[in-house]
Amino acid sequence: MEVIADAISWILIALGSFFLVSGAIGLIRMPDVYTRMHAASVIDTLGAMLLILGFVFQAGFSLLALKLLFVIALLFFFGPVASHAMAQAALHAEIEPLLAEDRRGRKVPGDDEPEPGGQPEGVPST
Amino acid sequence: MRLDLILRVGAKLVLPFILLFALYVQFHGDYGPGGGFQAGVIAAGMVILYSIIFGVHAAKRIAPPIMVEMMVPMGVVIFTGTGVASLLMGNNFLDYTGFAHEYLHAHEWGILIVEFGVLVTVCGTMVAMFYAFVQRGRS
Amino acid sequence: MALVYDMPRRKRFDNKTREQQMRSLVLAVALFLFWLALSGHYTPFLLTIGVLCVALTVFVASRMLIVDDEGQPMELLLAAPAYWAWLYVEIAKSAVTVTRIILDPRLPISPTFTRVRASQKTTAGLATYANSITLTPGTITTGVSGDILTVHAIIREGADDLEAGGMDRRVRQFEGDA
């Protein structure tokens, strides 16, 4: 039993470390702030959560495991809130995103008119 | 930022837990890292988060500036009051031995009261500083 | 359509509605469980302090006017674990996709902005949907106005998936289950 838990935890920690490092590489490689946010979200979700889940298996059934789960809950509930605030503030500051395609003028089902200034659906801008 | 739905819902979810976490840190100072100072900072963080998301007027309703300013000297009074009380009982300053019959028990109570004083002062100072900051350039 | 939010009027304590009392109770139970999980020392003294602290916290929360259907969505509590499990699988899938993109030497990104309509009935459901989009690597909700979400996706396929509305249906089902 002990051995199985150890093995699971090792696998989780190794996977988590891998996603952590590759997310950080993405933070360096990506061209603009919005795409970097996607890379950071890999760190926040899969990287951090798998790593902590690995620690949970090491801790076993104890209060320590519960505290680790609270850390996961913090990342799970409030990581996206922070990312959303960042993206919104960056858009508000008129930092132009690097776009392959802009569908913000797209007609959403239920809309009567698409918003002016946008492009019709399916037309690439570059 | 108050109008934003996601921030609003997120803040509403997390605020009570921040306050309870601050109180936990306050009362478990003897078992792990913690104590009055850290608890005061976290509790002040709750007020600051509330005023960032919901506006400073809403924050002044739950933590009125007059109360916050009273908290700063009040904590010091609690702290020194404990010390003076122990002096009056015929012991040294901040020597808690007189508070209960048993030595350990007396220390527990004494430290609890002193830590509470620290919490009140630190929390009051942090929130007062925040209010002073956001007050710049307005009436 | 802008969803303008007004702070609710301050209410007196004695005319709290039944629903608010229920929500306060659920909040108190959740907070006390949180306290027990953190504490780890179950002496009578600390438990008494815990009850007092929970009471203080619930009092402050109701003064802050955050005990309502957005702040304490207790209806969603029972259906939540199944939804979280589903969401976690989605997160893992798209995280692998994004990791592939990052580690690909050509960096095949095609950033796309799009708008999608959210069909949830309640604010808590809408917030769940928006946060689920952000939590999934590869897509970020950048704005909410009314029930239209603006989403930034790192590749075209991510935007296509959202427009197809699979996640929207799943969140609505989650909301409907409750």
Place this chain on the structure above:
Amino acid sequence: MFVLATAAVLLALLLAVIRAIRGPTVFDRVLAGNTVGTLAILLLASIGFLTGRPEFLDIGLTYGLLNLIGTFAVLKFFRHGDLAYDVDENKEGKAWK
């Protein structure tokens, strides 16, 4: 195994700090700062396990909460130019903007 985790976290921290130094816009720096916060929690947890003193987790949770508040404060400042910005106030025309 915890050594591997610690090494991975430190490597990721290094890259995030590089991004914070280079980041052309202020939002890149906020993003990098937020990531450093997440990584600091992980570092606290893994060093705690490494040294056999996992009580460090309380500090980790505190750090996560303060990181969240700090991120919001910085973002609000850059969005409204004023930490006290309030929608009601704006209607009366008193506030910034």
